[in-house]
Amino acid sequence: xxxxxxxxxxxxxxxxxxxxNFRCIYCMPEEGVCPMSxxxxxxxxxxxxxxxxxxxxxxxxxxxxxxxxxxxxGVEDLVAALTGIDGIENISMTTxxxxxxxxxxxxxxxxLNRVNISLDTLDQDQFxxxxxxxxxxxxxxxxxxxxxxxxxxxxxxxxxxxxxDQDLLGFAKLSIDRPLHVRFIEYMPxxxxxxxxxxxxxxxxxxxxxxxxxxxxxxxxxxxMEPLAPxxxxxxxxxxxxxxxxxxxxxxxxxxxxxxxxxxxxxxRLRLTADGKIRPCLFSDTEYDVREALRAGDDDRxxxxxxxxxxxxxxxxxxxVGTERNMSAIGG
Ligand code: SAM
Ligand code: SF4
Numbered sequence: 001x002x003x004x005x006x007x008x009x010x011x012x013x014x015x016x017x018x019x020x021n022f023r024c025i026y027c028m029p030e031e032g033v034c035p036m037s038x039x040x041x042x043x044x045x046x047x048x049x050x051x052x053x054x055x056x057x058x059x060x061x062x063x064x065x066x067x068x069x070x071x072x073x074g075v076e077d078l079v080a081a082l083t084g085i086d087g088i089e090n091i092s093m094t095t096x097x098x099x100x101x102x103x104x105x106x107x108x109x110x111x112l113n114r115v116n117i118s119l120d121t122l123d124q125d126q127f128x129x130x131x132x133x134x135x136x137x138x139x140x141x142x143x144x145x146x147x148x149x150x151x152x153x154x155x156x157x158x159x160x161x162x163x164x165d166q167d168l169l170g171f172a173k174l175s176i177d178r179p180l181h182v183r184f185i186e187y188m189p190x191x192x193x194x195x196x197x198x199x200x201x202x203x204x205x206x207x208x209x210x211x212x213x214x215x216x217x218x219x220x221x222x223x224x225m226e227p228l229a230p231x232x233x234x235x236x237x238x239x240x241x242x243x244x245x246x247x248x249x250x251x252x253x254x255x256x257x258x259x260x261x262x263x264x265x266x267x268x269r270l271r272l273t274a275d276g277k278i279r280p281c282l283f284s285d286t287e288y289d290v291r292e293a294l295r296a297g298d299d300d301r302x303x304x305x306x307x308x309x310x311x312x313x314x315x316x317x318x319x320x321v322g323t324e325r326n327m328s329a330i331g332g
Pocket of ligand 2: 020022066067068096118327
């Protein structure tokens with residue numbers, strides 16, 4: 001599939017649910033989202049049908065996300081079903097990691113190839129502040145479980161927010177002794193009209209990747225460490241990150257800059273929301289409803305909807321970012 005700007009689109013991010021066992025302050029309101037009803041949300045069979053059609057049109061990679069994908073009942077069966085679809089070459093997941101100690105083995109056996117685990121702070125109290133309900137040790141145990149069962153690569157995604165004043169070097173050091181790929185992601189002021197409780201958070205909280213790199217290297221120097229240098233090799237599925245590494249480290253440190261460095265020209269993705277809307281761009285609220293076509297079992301209409309969304313992919317995102325839905329509903 002090529003979009004109208006000549007970009008090859010072969011990657012689909014699927015939100016399995018808008019529900020979550022955390023309540024991260026930048027992602028959803030304190031009381032949680034008003035959950036989509038059972039009828040609104042796509043069944044696992046409907047998701048499988050959509051992926052089958054999408055694979056025929058060139059989608060090769062699928063990422064399962066949410067909300068928290070591991071709270072969706074039957075997620076292991078979905079992974080197994082997607083693995084069997086001709087043309088799907090890899091299946092990955094973005095998760096907060098809490099349920100990985102219980103589920104990692106089954107997911108690996110079902111065919112999940114790789115995981116990204118979200119972790120924004122290494123400080124217990126701040127972890128509770130950011131996730132509102134989570135425990136740092138649970139996510140750390142999820143990272144251990146992912147490495148133990150052999151997911152490769154295992155990436156750790158940290159959203160950087162200026163007012164959180166995170167221990168950037170501490171994060172970067174996670175990449176030294178174990179094959180962990182730490183990625184710093186700029187905070188995106190998405191969903192602010194959807195009540196995610198971030199009054200006052202905005203552009204001032206975005207720390208550019210350049211500044212992050214400079215700060216990490218200054219802190220490393222103060223500890224007598226060598227600075228980060230461009231990595232020899234990018235981890236698989238490197239996407240839009242720029243990768244660096246400490247000399248001799250087993251993992252890498254990546255910087256993803258959706259705001260300070262638009263990577264729209266490299267965009268290869270479409271998104272499917274949990275309630276069956278195809279979203280051409282994370283930053284635009286334009287969506288195309290594919291649920292009715294899926295429920296009617298009409299694969300031609302499903303394909304037509306995919307093509308319509310593809311045709312509507314903007315060349316780049318502009319200053320206004322989509323704000324009507326939280327990241328948990330879009331599938332971040
Ligand atoms: N629950 C899973 C998790 O947290 O990994 C998957 C869904 S979550 C919406 C996916 C990613 O989006 C997480 O890494 C999260 O940190 C990120 N995210 C959520 N809101 C964000 C925002 N406003 N700016 C940047 N990243 C955000
Ligand atoms: Fe849940 Fe992930 Fe959103 Fe945090 S970022 S509330 S873990 S969906």
